[in-house]
Amino acid sequence: MKISSDTLTVLQNFATINNGIQVKPGNRLQTISSGKTLLASATIAESFDVPFCIYDLSQFLGTLSLFDSPDIDFGENAMTISEGSTNLKYVYADPNTIVTVPEKRLECDGDIVFDIEAADMSKLSKAANVLNLPNFVITKHGDDLVASATDVKNSTSNNFRINVEAVTVPENEFKMVMRFDNLRLLPDDYRVKISSKGISHFDGTRAEYFVAVEQNDSEFNN
Numbered sequence: 001m002k003i004s005s006d007t008l009t010v011l012q013n014f015a016t017i018n019n020g021i022q023v024k025p026g027n028r029l030q031t032i033s034s035g036k037t038l039l040a041s042a043t044i045a046e047s048f049d050v051p052f053c054i055y056d057l058s059q060f061l062g063t064l065s066l067f068d069s070p071d072i073d074f075g076e077n078a079m080t081i082s083e084g085s086t087n088l089k090y091v092y093a094d095p096n097t098i099v100t101v102p103e104k105r106l107e108c109d110g111d112i113v114f115d116i117e118a119a120d121m122s123k124l125s126k127a128a129n130v131l132n133l134p135n136f137v138i139t140k141h142g143d144d145l146v147a148s149a150t151d152v153k154n155s156t157s158n159n160f161r162i163n164v165e166a167v168t169v170p171e172n173e174f175k176m177v178m179r180f181d182n183l184r185l186l187p188d189d190y191r192v193k194i195s196s197k198g199i200s201h202f203d204g205t206r207a208e209y210f211v212a213v214e215q216n217d218s219e220f221n222n
Contacts, residue, residue, distance in 0.1 A: 020098030042207035055093035108201035110193030113168035127160035196220040
């Protein structure tokens with residue numbers, strides 16, 4: 001098997017979420033952060049026949065970069081990476097040594113639903129980085145739905161705002177808060193659902209992410 005560039009991009013993104021990964025048979029990859037505040041899932045072109053775990057995903061991706069276009073044979077306890085006369089045996093990790101994704105699929109009822117473009121998400125993330133703003137906040141201002149980069153713990157914080165395309169907006173007032181540390185998303189346009197129960201769902205063309213809502217800082221008045 002050869003691993004496509006698109007799948008390598010997904011794995012590079014997943015390595016920022018969890019250093020280890022459990023791969024199950026099939027064509028779906030999943031990972032979860034150690035604090036279980038971010039879960040990511042992606043359907044890929046390849047389909048794996050055997051389950052395996054990688055302890056250090058960044059190291060594995062670095063290992064693949066030693067080759068131009070390697071073939072990978074997935075054995076029971078290790079994979080063999082080969083190209084021409086060069087080959088490498090890469091041993092799988094024990095599943096008990098990594099944080100694995102729960103079997104039960106998460107669900108998110110969207111009390112608030114909106115679309116956000118990749119360019120706008122990039123601007124918000126850049127503003128958060130430049131201005132040292134930890135929070136991604138969704139609020140309603142008049143008839144507009146607004147995404148902000150700010151610090152909800154600081155009343156004098158800078159506030160970088162972008163209007164987003166609302167799909168479903170409740171009549172009541174709300175302030176839904178997330179952390180940019182948990183928004184480790186592939187660049188993409190996303191349909192976003194946020195539940196008052198404390199979870200959000202970012203659904204893109206390449207991957208989907210379930211992100212925890214900071215319930216102590218959020219407000220949703222019924």
